[in-house]
Amino acid sequence: xxxxxxxxxxxxxxxxxxxxxxxxxxxxxxxxxxxxxxxxxxxxxxxxxxxxxxxxxxxxxxxxxxxxxxxxxxxxxxxxxxxxxxxxxxxxxxxxxxxxxxxxxxxxxxxxx
Amino acid sequence: xxxxxxxxxxxxxxxxxxxxxxxxxxxxxxxxxxxxxxxxxxxxxxxxxxxxxxxxxxxxxxxxxxxxxxxxxxxxxxxxxxxxxxxxxxxxxxxxxxxxxxxxxxxxxxxx
Numbered sequence: 001x002x003x004x005x006x007x008x009x010x011x012x013x014x015x016x017x018x019x020x021x022x023x024x025x026x027x028x029x030x031x032x033x034x035x036x037x038x039x040x041x042x043x044x045x046x047x048x049x050x051x052x053x054x055x056x057x058x059x060x061x062x063x064x065x066x067x068x069x070x071x072x073x074x075x076x077x078x079x080x081x082x083x084x085x086x087x088x089x090x091x092x093x094x095x096x097x098x099x100x101x102x103x104x105x106x107x108x109x110x111x112x113x
Numbered sequence: 114x115x116x117x118x119x120x121x122x123x124x125x126x127x128x129x130x131x132x133x134x135x136x137x138x139x140x141x142x143x144x145x146x147x148x149x150x151x152x153x154x155x156x157x158x159x160x161x162x163x164x165x166x167x168x169x170x171x172x173x174x175x176x177x178x179x180x181x182x183x184x185x186x187x188x189x190x191x192x193x194x195x196x197x198x199x200x201x202x203x204x205x206x207x208x209x210x211x212x213x214x215x216x217x218x219x220x221x222x223x224x225x
Contacts, residue, residue, distance in 0.1 A: 032212060043119075043204060043218035044156070051212070089156060098144060098161035098168045099211040105155050 002027040006090050006104035013080055013111050021075040021107045023064075023090035031092040033057075033066055033073040034101070038087040047075075047088070080111045115139045117217035119205050125223045126195055134190045134220045136205030142215075144208040145188045147180065149173070149201040150219075156204065162188065163211070195224045 007022040025033065035047040035057070048057035053068035062077045073090060090104040118137045126132050138145050147159040160170040162180055179191045188207075192199055202221050206214040 034213075036216070043117075044206075044216040046213065046215065049213060091156075093212060098146075098163060099208070099214075100146065100158040100161055100169060101148070101156075101206075101214060102158070103156040 004104035010108040019077040034091045036089040119217035138207030142207035146206040148204045151201045
């Protein structure tokens, strides 16, 4: 079945460092891909998405490119801030009638001043 | 900006009791979902709901679970007889087209 695998965390970076969180997927067809972020004590917020191969999703300085050849959707940011500290979830839309989401296990990012 | 809201934020119940978790989806959305996240584990799909009926459900969503849209705004998840392993964060989500889903803040359920 469809699945999403994320890099293990936690990831600890200093402020202004470059961030990469790896995400790979297994899917039949061409799912849409998403990154969600969960700040401490809050729910899941949509960060960015891409709906087809080679699309780049971007938001708040974060980017991810839908790579069909490597089945990847890695999240990047050029310069992280303390306020980016959160749990990041990669997900794919399973298609079908309702597009249920299949999530990766989440990666905790901690940014130190 | 419209948001999905959920009540209560926390719920503590005794094993075997019934609980109802409530959600108010974004008003023009047509697809509704419940997910759960057991502490330290992945977010898991439970059920999707469209056009006043369940469109898909996972293996987790057994006969102890039910969903309802009792009026034009609320979407509820009922657990008939809670078990210890039902302790989790429950997220409601909604979507206009079934593609991009917007999540509520969650209800943390603790079964004792």
